[in-house]
Amino acid sequence: MPSVLGRELVIVRGSGAYVTTESGDELLDGTACLWRTNVGHGRAEIADAVAAQIRQLETYHVFDRFANQAALDLAERLRELSPVADSRVFFTSGGSDAVELACKLSRRYWQAKGRESKQIVVSRANSYHGLHAYGTSIAGLGGNREGYGSESLIPETARIPHSDLEGALEAIDHISPDRVASIVVEPIMGTGGVITAPPGYLSGLRDYCLDNDILFIADEVITGFGRAGEMFASTRFDLEPDMVLVAKGITSGYLPLGGVLIAPTVWEPFYASTESPVFRHGLTYSGHSACCAAAMANLDILEREKLVDRAGRLEQQLRQSLTRLEDLPGVAEVRAGAGFMAGIRLIDELNPSIVVDAMLDRGIITRAINDGVLQISPPFVISEADLTRLVDQFHETIDEAYQGLEG
Numbered sequence: 568m569p570s571v572l573g574r575e576l577v578i579v580r581g582s583g584a585y586v587t588t589e590s591g592d593e594l595l596d597g598t599a600c601l602w603r604t605n606v607g608h609g610r611a612e613i614a615d616a617v618a619a620q621i622r623q624l625e626t627y628h629v630f631d632r633f634a635n636q637a638a639l640d641l642a643e644r645l646r647e648l649s650p651v652a653d654s655r656v657f658f659t660s661g662g663s664d665a666v667e668l669a670c671k672l673s674r675r676y677w678q679a680k681g682r683e684s685k686q687i688v689v690s691r692a693n694s695y696h697g698l699h700a701y702g703t704s705i706a707g708l709g710g711n712r713e714g715y716g717s718e719s720l721i722p723e724t725a726r727i728p729h730s731d732l733e734g735a736l737e738a739i740d741h742i743s744p745d746r747v748a749s750i751v752v753e754p755i756m757g758t759g760g761v762i763t764a765p766p767g768y769l770s771g772l773r774d775y776c777l778d779n780d781i782l783f784i785a786d787e788v789i790t791g792f793g794r795a796g797e798m799f800a801s802t803r804f805d806l807e808p809d810m811v812l813v814a815k816g817i818t819s820g821y822l823p824l825g826g827v828l829i830a831p832t833v834w835e836p837f838y839a840s841t842e843s844p845v846f847r848h849g850l851t852y853s854g855h856s857a858c859c860a861a862a863m864a865n866l867d868i869l870e871r872e873k874l875v876d877r878a879g880r881l882e883q884q885l886r887q888s889l890t891r892l893e894d895l896p897g898v899a900e901v902r903a904g905a906g907f908m909a910g911i912r913l914i915d916e917l918n919p920s921i922v923v924d925a926m927l928d929r930g931i932i933t934r935a936i937n938d939g940v941l942q943i944s945p946p947f948v949i950s951e952a953d954l955t956r957l958v959d960q961f962h963e964t965i966d967e968a969y970q971g972l973e974g
Contacts (some may be wrong), residue, residue, distance in 0.1 A: 576927075581608025584949040586932070595931045597957050599946045602757055602789045602908070603815035605878075606868045607948035613821045613864040620860035629658070629854040638854030641862050645828060648866075650785075650801035651811055655834045658854040659825040662788035662814035663697030666751070668848055669810045669827050670701040673749035673782045674723075679836050679844035682780070685748040688721075689739060689781075691729040693759035693937060696751060696786055705751060707759060708937055729756065730764055732771045744779035749809075754800035757789040760938040761902045761910030769804050782809040782833065788825070792816030793869060793947060795906040796879035803905075809833050819865045824858040874947040878907040881954060885909055885943065888958040895962065897969030902940070907947065910940040911961060917968055925964045931957055 580587040584607055587593050599605060606613075620637055627635045642656040657672075659665045670688050677685035690696065694707035704721040706712050707729065712719055725742055727735040727750075739747060754769060756762035776783040785808035790800035794816060797803045801811055809832055814825030837843050852858070869875055886903040889911070893901050897917050903909035913919050919935035926933050934942045941961070945954065 583607045583609065584946045584953060593930065594927070595945075595949075595953055595957060597926075597931050597933045597945050598942050599944050600820055601815070602794065602942075602944050603820035604946050605793055605816045606819045606865055606872075606874060607946040610819070610821070610864075610868065612868060613819070613861050616860045616864035617822065617857050620857050624856050626852070626854075626856035626858075628851070630849055635854060635856045635859075637856040637859040637863070641859040642854075644863065644866065645813075645826070648798055649811065649828045650799040650806070651808060651828050651830045653831050654811075654828040657827045657829060657848075658859075659814070659827070659850055660852045660855075661697075661823050661825040662786075662812065663699040663702050663825075664850060665788065665812040665814055665825040665827050666696045666702045666705075666786065667699045669784050669812055670705065670749065670751070671848060672810070672827070672829070672833065672846060673784065675844075675846050676782065676833055676836065677748050682745075684746050685780075686723040687725055687742060687747045688723065689725050689727055689742070689747055689750045691735075691752060691756075692726050693729045693756060693762060694726075694751070694753055694786075695756075695758035695937075696753075697788075729759070729762060730768060732765075732768045735768075735772060736775055739775070739779075739781075744781060747779075747781050749782035749784050750776060751784045751786055753786045753789065754804055754806065755790050755795060755906050755908065757908070757942075757944075758936050760912065760936060760940045761908055761942065763902070763905040769806060773806055773808075776809075784808060784810045784812065786812045788812055788814045789816075789908075789944075790906060792866075793875035793878045794908060794944065796875075796882045798875055800906065817865065818858065818861040821865065822855075822858040822861040823852075824855065824862055869947075872948075878947045881947070881949070881951070882907045884951060884954060885958070888955060889943075892958070892962055892965070895965055895969065897965045897972075899939070903943075908942075908944040910936070910942060911965070913939045913941065913965065914969075915939065916972055917965075921971075922964055922968050925968060926960060929960050929964060931960050933961075 577589040690705040692707040696702040704719040727738040811828040900912040
């Protein structure tokens with residue numbers, strides 16, 4: 568906290584790909600806030616849908632016999648969009664809640680099946696899955712797990728290499744597949760450094776799960792609803808997960824909402840009869856009517872304006888534009904090519920915070936994430952001219968920062 572005191576930026580307005588500070592500075596949002604504002608800022612259509620829903624019914628819980636129509640309508644729409652055939656939807660208040668739910672459900676599933684030894688949840692090095700107890704415990708970013716008195720808040724967790732399939736499978740074999748309940752993967756890593764797995768890694772991991780009775784969970788909190796260049800990265804990479812975690816892009820961040828799309832393999836044992844095992848899990852705001860109305864309006868915009876297709880086209884422009892940064896002496900690596908997102912990894916000698924601040928001075932928001940990487944993930948509505956400008960400013964700013972090192 569001391570590093571930001573006296574340097575706070577207060578955002579008061581947003582429109583399209585831009586936000587405005589309280590001092591009147593207009594900034595190009597190169598990160599879509601926290602990867603989420605896919606349809607852009609200031610969409611009155613979403614505000615109107617939420618207001619109309621609140622006037623009718625702000626919300627009602629979905630416990631026991633109760634439901635509300637907005638939640639049912641959105642659940643049905645998500646089932647149609649889902650990369651998981653015949654999925655059931657469990658709504659949450661956001662991505663961290665979705666991670667918590669899926670990890671608990673994966674353990675409960677195997678206990679209900681009489682496989683008591685299957686308790687460990689495996690994740691990848693460098694991964695980020697929110698900061699609830701399970702998200703903290705399965706984080707592949709070591710710093711997120713440190714400082715709580717143990718290696719992991721929830722002990723039955725383990726990490727595997729994020730891009731080395733052979734090493735990953737060896738690590739799981741060492742644990743023993745009979746002890747592993749599930750593996751959680753980001754199809755495209757976000758906060759961990761914008762990492763795309765090499766060909767064969769994700770499919771190989773999925774095949775291993777099928778062969779060894781391990782649930783495969785795709786964390787699409789970032790990639791879902793178009794960021795991957797398709798509605799879901801699971802479809803793009805043909806993953807067929809047992810569960811898909813969603814949030815962020817489901818409402819473009821206009822209201823907090825998340826969920827888990829659950830395959831029949833997992834939900835059927837809990838529905839078979841009145842004697843079926845119970846999964847005791849619930850959230851006060853699960854299926855919140857106003858949040859579901861925001862999601863429906865957001866999905867309407869994505870579909871009507873063909874913004875997922877646009878994200879796919881802009882992905883290509885972004886990738887091509889970034890190639891000229893690869894030869895900059897201040898750049899160690901450019902990570903782009905899967906989804907409308909990219910990362911620029913700076914050399915170790917270059918402090919990423921200096922570049923982030925300099926980009927702000929030039930009117931562009933970026934963010935330093937893991938491993939000295941600068942995040943690029945603009946709203947899908949960004950113009951091609953602004954996307955070009957964003958890359959140009961990265962080029963000039965990084966070059967100037969490196970020249971400052973030399974000087």
